[in-house]
Amino acid sequence: MMDQLADRARELDGADQLATWRDEFVITDPDLAYLDGNSLGMTPRRSLDRMREVMESEWAGGLIGSWEHWVDLPARVGDALAPLIGAEPGEVVVHDSVSVNLAQLVHAALAMRPDRRVIAIDPADFPSDRYIVDGIARTLGLEVRRDADPVLDDVAVMVRSHVDYRTAEVTDMAVGTARATAAGALVIWDLSHSAGVLEVDLGAAGAELAVGCTYKFLNGGPGSPGFSYVSTDLVGQVEQPIQGWFGHRDQFAMGPDFEPHADARRLLIGTPSVLALAATAVGVDLTAEAGIDLVAAKARALTAFALECCQDVGLDSPTPTDPFRRGGHVSVRHPDARELTRRLATEHRVVADFRTPDLIRLGCSPLTTRFVDVHRGVAALAGLTN
Amino acid sequence: MMDQLADRARELDGADQLATWRDEFVITDPDLAYLDGNSLGMTPRRSLDRMREVMESEWAGGLIGSWEHWVDLPARVGDALAPLIGAEPGEVVVHDSVSVNLAQLVHAALAMRPDRRVIAIDPADFPSDRYIVDGIARTLGLEVRRDADPVLDDVAVMVRSHVDYRTAEVTDMAVGTARATAAGALVIWDLSHSAGVLEVDLGAAGAELAVGCTYKFLNGGPGSPGFSYVSTDLVGQVEQPIQGWFGHRDQFAMGPDFEPHADARRLLIGTPSVLALAATAVGVDLTAEAGIDLVAAKARALTAFALECCQDVGLDSPTPTDPFRRGGHVSVRHPDARELTRRLATEHRVVADFRTPDLIRLGCSPLTTRFVDVHRGVAALAGLTN
Numbered sequence: 138m139m140d141q142l143a144d145r146a147r148e149l150d151g152a153d154q155l156a157t158w159r160d161e162f163v164i165t166d167p168d169l170a171y172l173d174g175n176s177l178g179m180t181p182r183r184s185l186d187r188m189r190e191v192m193e194s195e196w197a198g199g200l201i202g203s204w205e206h207w208v209d210l211p212a213r214v215g216d217a218l219a220p221l222i223g224a225e226p227g228e229v230v231v232h233d234s235v236s237v238n239l240a241q242l243v244h245a246a247l248a249m250r251p252d253r254r255v256i257a258i259d260p261a262d263f264p265s266d267r268y269i270v271d272g273i274a275r276t277l278g279l280e281v282r283r284d285a286d287p288v289l290d291d292v293a294v295m296v297r298s299h300v301d302y303r304t305a306e307v308t309d310m311a312v313g314t315a316r317a318t319a320a321g322a323l324v325i326w327d328l329s330h331s332a333g334v335l336e337v338d339l340g341a342a343g344a345e346l347a348v349g350c351t352y353k354f355l356n357g358g359p360g361s362p363g364f365s366y367v368s369t370d371l372v373g374q375v376e377q378p379i380q381g382w383f384g385h386r387d388q389f390a391m392g393p394d395f396e397p398h399a400d401a402r403r404l405l406i407g408t409p410s411v412l413a414l415a416a417t418a419v420g421v422d423l424t425a426e427a428g429i430d431l432v433a434a435k436a437r438a439l440t441a442f443a444l445e446c447c448q449d450v451g452l453d454s455p456t457p458t459d460p461f462r463r464g465g466h467v468s469v470r471h472p473d474a475r476e477l478t479r480r481l482a483t484e485h486r487v488v489a490d491f492r493t494p495d496l497i498r499l500g501c502s503p504l505t506t507r508f509v510d511v512h513r514g515v516a517a518l519a520g521l522t523n
Numbered sequence: 524m525m526d527q528l529a530d531r532a533r534e535l536d537g538a539d540q541l542a543t544w545r546d547e548f549v550i551t552d553p554d555l556a557y558l559d560g561n562s563l564g565m566t567p568r569r570s571l572d573r574m575r576e577v578m579e580s581e582w583a584g585g586l587i588g589s590w591e592h593w594v595d596l597p598a599r600v601g602d603a604l605a606p607l608i609g610a611e612p613g614e615v616v617v618h619d620s621v622s623v624n625l626a627q628l629v630h631a632a633l634a635m636r637p638d639r640r641v642i643a644i645d646p647a648d649f650p651s652d653r654y655i656v657d658g659i660a661r662t663l664g665l666e667v668r669r670d671a672d673p674v675l676d677d678v679a680v681m682v683r684s685h686v687d688y689r690t691a692e693v694t695d696m697a698v699g700t701a702r703a704t705a706a707g708a709l710v711i712w713d714l715s716h717s718a719g720v721l722e723v724d725l726g727a728a729g730a731e732l733a734v735g736c737t738y739k740f741l742n743g744g745p746g747s748p749g750f751s752y753v754s755t756d757l758v759g760q761v762e763q764p765i766q767g768w769f770g771h772r773d774q775f776a777m778g779p780d781f782e783p784h785a786d787a788r789r790l791l792i793g794t795p796s797v798l799a800l801a802a803t804a805v806g807v808d809l810t811a812e813a814g815i816d817l818v819a820a821k822a823r824a825l826t827a828f829a830l831e832c833c834q835d836v837g838l839d840s841p842t843p844t845d846p847f848r849r850g851g852h853v854s855v856r857h858p859d860a861r862e863l864t865r866r867l868a869t870e871h872r873v874v875a876d877f878r879t880p881d882l883i884r885l886g887c888s889p890l891t892t893r894f895v896d897v898h899r900g901v902a903a904l905a906g907l908t909n
Contacts, residue, residue, distance in 0.1 A: 163583035173587045180583035185575075188798070192574055196745055197549035197566035201559045201874060207745060234793025236767030237623055244662060260779065265768035265793060268781040272766035276630060277663075352794065359582055359593060359797035380658035381622030382651035391879050393646070395654040407620025407651060408738070410799035411745035412574070488587060493777050 138449045139516050142442075146512040149442065155435050158427050158504040162356075170487040170510035170517075174502025175330065175466045178356030184419045191415045203411075210414040211383070212402050215364060217421045221429045222328060222349070223338030224366050227400035231351065231417055232409050235329055235363035236265045237379075238348040239296065241404055242365065243273050244378030246294035246323040246346060253293035257282040257322070263302050266327055270296055289320035299337065300330035300464030303496050304455040305440070307335070307462050310342035318343070329353065332364075333424045334465035334503065336433045345371045354465055354502055356420035361413050365404045372400055381406035423504060432503045436465040439501035443467040443511045450519035455496075466500040468492070469518060477521055485517035524835045525902055528828075532894040535828065541821050544813050544890040548742075556873040556896035556903075560888025561716065561852045564742030570805045577801045589797075596800040597769070598788050601750060603807045607815045608714060608735070609724030610752055613786035617737065617803055618795050621715055621749035622651045623765075624734040625682065627790055628751065629659050630764030632680035632709040632732060639679035643668040643708070649688050652713055656682055675706035685723065686716035686850030689882050690841040691826070693721070693848050696728035704729070715739065718750075719810045720851035720889065722819045731757045740851055740888055742806035747799050751790045758786055767792035809890060818889045822851040825887035829853040829897045836905035841882075852886045854878070855904060863907055871903035 150156055163180040171179065195203040215229035222229070232238070243256065258270045260283035267283075274281045282292065289295065295317055300307050310326060317324045328349030331337050333356075339347055347366040351357035367375055380395045382388045383405035387396065397403035424432060437460040444467055447454050453470045457463045471477055478491035487510075490498040499514055500506070536542055549566040557565065581589040601615035608615070618624070629642065644656045646669035653669075660667045668678065675681065681703055686693050696712060703710045714735030717723050719742075725733055733752040737743035753761055766781045768774045769791035773782065783789035810818060823846040830853055833840050839856045843849045857863055864877035873896075876884040885900055886892070 163579070165584045171586060177582075177587045177590070179586065180578065185578050185583075188574055188578055189571075192566065192571050193549070196563075197571075198551045200557060200565065201563045201876070202868075203745065204563070233619065233623065234767065234795070236769075236793030237619065237765060240765045240792075248662070264771070264774075264777040267779075268766045268768060268771065271781055272762075272764055275762070276634070276764050350794070359589065360794045360800075361796065361798075363793065376658075376661070378658055378662050379623060379626045380654045381620065382654060383622075385650070385654065388650075389879070391650040393653075395657055406626075407622030407749065408736075408746045409620070410747065410796045412747075412798040412802060413796035414746075416798060482588075490587070493775070 139446070142446055142449060143512050146442070146508040149438065149508040153435065155427060155431055155503055159507070161423060162505050168486055170513045172499045172506065172510060172514045173488045173490050174505055175353050175498065175500030176490050177359055178353055178420065178502055179505045181356055181419050181423055184358065184416045187415055187419050188412065191412060207411045210411065211405055211409055214414055214418045214421055215401065217418065217425060218364060221425060222332055222366065223340045225340065225369060228369055229364055229366045230401045230404055231362050231364045231414060232405050233362060235327070235348050235350045236269050238363045238365045239266060239325065239327065240269050240273060241378055242325045242346045242348060243270060243294055243296065245375045246325065247277070248376050249323065249374055250293035253291055255280045255282050255292045257284060257287040257289065257292045257295040259285045259297065261285065262296065262298050263327065263329070266296055266298065289317055289322040292320065292322040294323045294325060296325050296327065298327040298330065300335070302330055303492055304468055305464040305466045306457050307464060310344055314343045330464050334432060334436045336429055339366060344368065351417045351420060355424055356504070357417035358413065358420070361417040362409065365401060367401045367404065375403060377403055379406050383407060383409065427504060435503035436501055439503065439506055439508065439511055440465065440467050442508055443499055443501060443515060446512055446515035450515060452515065452518060452522070465502065466498050469497045469499065470495050471497060471522060477518060480521055481514070481517055487514045487517045489514060525832070528832055528835060529898050532828070532898040535824065535894040539821065541813055541817055541889055545893070547809060548891050554872055556899045558885040558892065558896060558900045559874045559876050560891055561739050561884065561886030562876050563745055564739055564806065564888055565891045567742055567805050567809055570744065570802050573801055573805050574798065577798060593797045596797065597791055597795055600800055600804045600807055601787065603804065603811060604750060607810060608718055608752065609726045611726065611755060614755055615750055615752050616787045616790055617748050617750045617800060618791050619748060621713070621734050621736045622655050624749045624751045625652060625711065625713065626655050626659060627764055628711045628732045628734060629656065629680055629682065631761045632711065633663070634762050635709065635760055636679035639677055641666045641668050641678045643670060643673040643675065643678045643681040645671045645683065647671065648682065648684050649713065652682055652684065675703055675708040678706065678708040680709045680711060682711050682713065684713040684716065686721070688716055689878055690854055691850040691852045692843050693850060696730055700729045716850050720818060720822045722815055725752060730754065737803045737806060741810055742890070743803035744799065744806070747803040748795065751787060753787045753790065758789070761789060763789050765792050769793060769795065813890060821889035822887055825889065825892055825894065825897055826851065826853050828894055829885055829887060829901060832898055832901035836901060838901065838904060838908070851888065852884050855883045855885065856881050857883060857908060863904060866907055867900070867903055873900045873903045875900060
């Protein structure tokens with residue numbers, strides 16, 4: 138059967154509308170099956186050119202004068218990202234790390250619910266999110282409710298990943314938001330595993346607060362900044378817990394008091410890395426150009442094909458079979474996951490991702506992953522486990 | 524007199540032991556007098572090569588595997604920076620922005636003084652530092668004591684810039700620390716205007732907490748990350764307020780609880796920008812290679828010469844005349860400072876820095892600033908004001 142699936146992989150690649158986007162990326166090893174774009178996206182060719190331009194023309198050539206246009210980068214990249222996640226202009230800023238941005242929004246949400254003393258989070262959610270929540274609760278003497286489906290009546294804010302980083306299961310954002318709103322709680326959505334690969338629609342879901350990362354499916358580069366989203370309806374109530382000068386509406390006035398920007402720019406903190414933001418902008422623009430609807434459709438097709446291959450060779454996967462209930466990766470469960478992931482890379486030129494204790498993640502990044510890569514990855518894994 | 528000073532500028536450049544270090548930087552306009560290295564240092568040539576290597580070999584070539592060595596960058600660059608500021612290995616990490624890092628240390632200091640409810644800061648200190656302090660006080664319901672020389676008996680933590688960003692006046696760190704310690708208060712020193720240009724000695728001063736930036740005298744690039752310093756004696760007591768996964772001693776275990784690193788790495792938060800850190804490393808290494816003692820001596824010589832030129836042409840400066848009481852810039856006070864700064868750039872190819880309401884800052888960055896630049900800057904300013 139896997140032979141027939143190999144033929145089909147080639148057919149699917151041949152019919153793929155997005156196939157030529159792979160040419161926009163640096164391919165140093167054509168035989169590498171890179172199935173880890175959900176941890177670090179590949180390098181856009183344009184990013185090489187752009188980084189050279191930033192280094193030589195803007196930093197070395199323009200020196201301090203370049204800040205005139207750099208200063209707006211967090212908002213400009215945010216506005217470019219906004220349509221990919223169903224946000225409006227002024228609702229998204231790209232800055233700092235997901236962890237810092239999450240900490241800010243948790244503090245801001247708590248300040249909006251001063252009579253509530255509980256933060257809810259799924260105990261299986263991404264570790265950094267859990268640690269951030271625990272640290273804030275310790276600092277402020279609050280309770281953390283660790284529950285995948287918590288009672289919300291006394292919860293100030295719930296933190297929830299849109300896509301589970303292990304299983305790729307999607308949480309329904311509209312349902313989750315409505316349920317929290319009915320209970321008087323706020324929700325912060327973490328879009329780290331959905332931005333740039335799913336058709337996220339924050340506006341339609343009624344979402345008010347979100348964060349996410351840009352170094353995975355958005356190909357922004359290693360450690361590229363996270364983003365913060367605040368709905369226009371809510372932003373006037375957001376008090377920034379870390380109010381740095383970039384959040385000030387007139388930062389170079391250097392006046393006595395902090396006066397926040399009217400929109401999401403109030404969440405900016407200190408001086409952002411221009412090098413990081415310049416690369417992020419390229420990655421975001423590439424996905425926007427390709428079209429998030431086509432990108433999301435290819436993600437569904439790639440993950441469907443991955444699941445089909447897994448089923449064919451008898452590999453166990455916790456990833457949902459409903460294409461609209463899963464993100465851009467497929468996980469395989471195996472007790473030897475760590476060792477298998479290592480051997481995939483060293484013996485088969487297949488790069489996947491181990492997640493403790495027993496998962497091998499196969500990331501399907503639509504602008505760079507080929508169906509033949511998926512097939513080869515699963516076939517290699519099957520060979521190692523048989 | 525200014526003619527004789529011009530001759531002397533050439534003599535001083537001829538005798539300057541650090542003169543050849545300017546060749547390590549990209550010079551796109553040899554006639555530009557760039558006196559703004561205290562806002563954004565120039566571009567090291569090695570940074571161009573290093574950034575190309577990071578983009579092409581490490582990101583594009585190594586992909587996710589490169590995180591094996593990237594993951595230690597915040598600590599490695601911190602250890603390279605440590606000797607420049609009198610810190611020990613493991614006491615400094617380079618990460619996030621100065622504002623975020625300051626917010627972390629303020630929270631950590633407050634947690635160490637739970638019975639005190641006052642944060643002290645000079646009302647003339649750098650705006651972002653003041654705003655950060657105000658935001659934390661608002662969040663936690665604390666008092667901010669805005670006083671350049673505050674009573675400290677009930678103060679939990681005082682935030683203080685080592686070098687005043689306007690006048691360049693140095694605060695004696697040992698005296699300030701001793702005074703605070705005697706009163707039971709902690710001090711967080713902001714070294715943004717002293718790291719990489721003065722012989723800072725945190726250890727000898729008994730300093731326990733500090734932050735600073737790397738994009739000024741350390742030539743780390745636009746918006747390069749800040750740093751955090753915690754003395755080895757104190758670090759065990761530091762509870763991280765924003766406990767992201769990079770602060771975890773075993774981050775990929777992804778366990779239920781946050782277990783901090785034993786050293787300053789506990790202050791790391793989310794995934795750091797590799798591009799930003801790679802450029803920062805180059806800048807830090809250049810200053811270390813040149814030798815901070817020579818760098819600091821040249822800073823004193825450059826600023827002494829700048830003050831002499833100012834005096835010669837009758838320009839008013841609030842910068843201390845004692846060479847050990849001033850940082851790496853000289854300020855000129857003039858009611859038309861904003862317009863004069865603009866005209867220096869457009870009419871004379873002299874880049875200085877306006878600081879509201881009436882200061883023109885002339886930055887003397889020892890690896891790149893020539894004595895002739897200083898002379899030409901002051902002469903041009905004199906011409907515009909006569």
